[in-house]
Amino acid sequence: MNWKLFWRKVLGLPQTYFLIVxxxxxxxxxxxxxxxxxxxxxxxxxxxxxxxxxxxxxxRQFYGCGGANLxxxxxxxxxxxxxxxxxxxxxxxxxxxxxxxxxxIQIFAQRIANRESSLMPELLETLYTVLSLGEQVAxxxxxxxxxxTETYRNLTQQHLETTCERVQETHRLLQELQDRVLLSSLExxxxxxxxxRSLRVIIAENKTVLDNIGTKSSSIHxx
Numbered sequence: 001m002n003w004k005l006f007w008r009k010v011l012g013l014p015q016t017y018f019l020i021v022x023x024x025x026x027x028x029x030x031x032x033x034x035x036x037x038x039x040x041x042x043x044x045x046x047x048x049x050x051x052x053x054x055x056x057x058x059x060r061q062f063y064g065c066g067g068a069n070l071x072x073x074x075x076x077x078x079x080x081x082x083x084x085x086x087x088x089x090x091x092x093x094x095x096x097x098x099x100x101x102x103x104x105i106q107i108f109a110q111r112i113a114n115r116e117s118s119l120m121p122e123l124l125e126t127l128y129t130v131l132s133l134g135e136q137v138a139x140x141x142x143x144x145x146x147x148x149t150e151t152y153r154n155l156t157q158q159h160l161e162t163t164c165e166r167v168q169e170t171h172r173l174l175q176e177l178q179d180r181v182l183l184s185s186l187e188x189x190x191x192x193x194x195x196x197r198s199l200r201v202i203i204a205e206n207k208t209v210l211d212n213i214g215t216k217s218s219s220i221h222x223x
Contacts, residue, residue: 070124094137
């Protein structure tokens with residue numbers, strides 16, 4: 001992990017300073033309220049350290065998990081290329097369309113993150129689910145070539161269609177979210193508060209599709 005780059009990114013987030021200042025003020029307030037006693041100093045200090053450690057731990061996970069900060073276009077495209085290599089040069093309209101949409105989704109997420117850095121955790125998780133959906137598209141295309149029975153071919157085709165539709169829906173929702181963020185007339189009190197919730201809905205629905213496909217695929221391969 002590139003620690004220099006990590007600290008530069010972390011210290012560039014205003015939330016980092018808000019957390020440190022807020023934690024410090026909370027610690028001082030606790031001492032004033034309960035008195036300058038050893039127990040207060042130790043317990044208050046431990047709570048403050050845990051809060052800061054959790055924050056930096058989460059950022060380390062997002063920025064340093066295998067170096068895969070998917071908001072970085074180069075890293076995202078590299079992950080996408082590794083999925084595409086599984087197709088071994090095969091050309092398919094469903095994959096080509098998925099490729100276009102997934103690349104655009106990453107661009108939308110990047111633009112949103114540039115304006116609303118507080119949404120980075122949700123955006124990163126969204127991109128992880130999108131890559132997983134892309135991988136399922138590639139897997140379904142490869143599986144279709146091997147399926148001999150009509151029943152299982154139809155089921156695999158349904159998986160492919162469901163996954164492609166979910167990618168399309170995620171693209172539509174991320175594009176709408178990007179437009180909401182970019183609008184200069186955003187009302188912070190109402191609109192911005194709903195942004196994380198909108199992303200969590202996208203993530204949950206993507207995971208539901210992935211879980212359903214995983215369950216059905218297991219039943220097929222399990223007999």
